[in-house]
Amino acid sequence: MNTNDFLSIATAICPDRDFLVFEGQRQSFAETNARVNRLAHALRKLSVQQGDRIGMLQVNCPQYVEAYFAAAKLGAIFVPLNFRAKADELSYMIGNAEISVLFVGTRYLDMVDDMLPKFSTVTACICVDDKRDEKLFYEDLLESESPDEVTSEIDDDDITILMYTAGTTGRPKGVPLKHSGFVSYVLENVEPANPEFEEGNLLTVPLYHVAGMQAMLAGVYGGRTLVLMRQFEVKEWMKTIQDEGASRAMLVPTMLKWVVDDPDFQKYDLSSLKVITYGAAPMPFEVIKKAIQELPWVRFINAFGQTETASTITTLGPEDHVLEGTDEEIDKKLKRLTSSIGRPLPDVEVKIVDEKGDPLPPNEVGEILAKGPRIMTGYWGDEEKTAQVITPDGWLRTGDKGSMDEEGYIYLAGRGDDMIIRGGENISPEEIENALHSYPKIEEAAVIGIPDPEWGQEPRAVVVLKKGEAATAEEIMEYCRSRLAGFKRPRSIIFVDALPRNAMGKVLKKELREKLGN
């Protein structure tokens, strides 16, 4: 089975159901499948062959999904490109992937045109959303082609997506993701399309991110209506949930915070929402606590994963977000909400190991490793980096620190490279950040380690105060004294207007260390 089967199964079961909804336009599964076939025929005429790389540089839109499946039908490899990437980063990815056909949104054309001459591999550049002189136009390509099915000989272990991840460290790394990885995920975790059950899924996470792609593919297999938003905007998100009656959404923590903090939050009818999945960055406890209070009918799922694991490998499920039960049960759930990423999904193995790679007993902090059909086999063209993260027996070193309790719940203790080591003791920045986030005057905070001649490193807190609030470093450190063990308290506080974040809302600690780490 491969990802093409997701679309063909859903198209067979519910052909006339709305599949893609975007800015007032609606197209069914059958209509989308026909368009995908037309595009695949067009790409074939442009000499696209199995294994060729097809790039997409555009915000979320129906053409994004169509282009993915057209590439998949040909056995080509789809390369979603971060539309927020700077020119040199984009240039690197296009060159590294050796892209042959590039789909581009009009707003990015000028940047792409400047760099295209240096890429001999790019044989065609297709404008996605607007006609431009001398450029191929997406809709023109479709118009002249047949909707007849396109088939190719595809092996389940063929690569379907080449996705670039910078994570929060270093230059982009190409992660090849196989059909079999996504198949494994949906077969274990997603109910297939059902002619008697419909639901809408609001997709705001960018499709260049693995969480966006996973949500899209799960949505296709599940016969869900995907309501696409170009980019997240909080009021538009709430209005779309209300107008479309969407029952599912995926948000990064920053987006969820904006929703529950929005002054107009109560004005929108969000009662159709049944499931909110969040992830891609650590969730501050105060944010999820408020979200549970403000949206008590919603089932929340914390999904943890990486590009290298073809997205979600562990989940903290809805039952762990319901703060009911005995005092002991509630305490346990509160602890899990604070820092647990839940338990591994059925098709994934996870273990915690020490520096030598030996498994650790419950509750001891070490590196989180993962194994299973969804784990990448290695970085694109980078054996050296691959050897750093894939062990000889096929385990992926996630780079995240954590522990596992007796019930199999995993608790994050930060990125290995973010861990602060003070006098030989590990300090998790997340623990300090959680304490800071509970202080009423603080909007958000990030903690980094700074060099110290006596202790090796000391924790430094970088703090954004709430609007209209004023606070001193001393009062914040005094608050931390009441919440944290002595060696964990921040030794300095720096106030900033905003924390640097990537497009998914993850704080860029490397940048903080560079600017404020001395």
Add this chain to the structure above:
Amino acid sequence: MANEVGKRYVCKKCGAEFIVTRGGKGELNCCGQKMELKK
């Protein structure tokens, strides 16, 4: 038994599961016995 589009059938013997993408009048059998409709 008519096999309806979207219905899933499971073999009680070996656990195999089928989803119907095109309905028909015939019966689905596996391991020498009729498959059951998955609820």
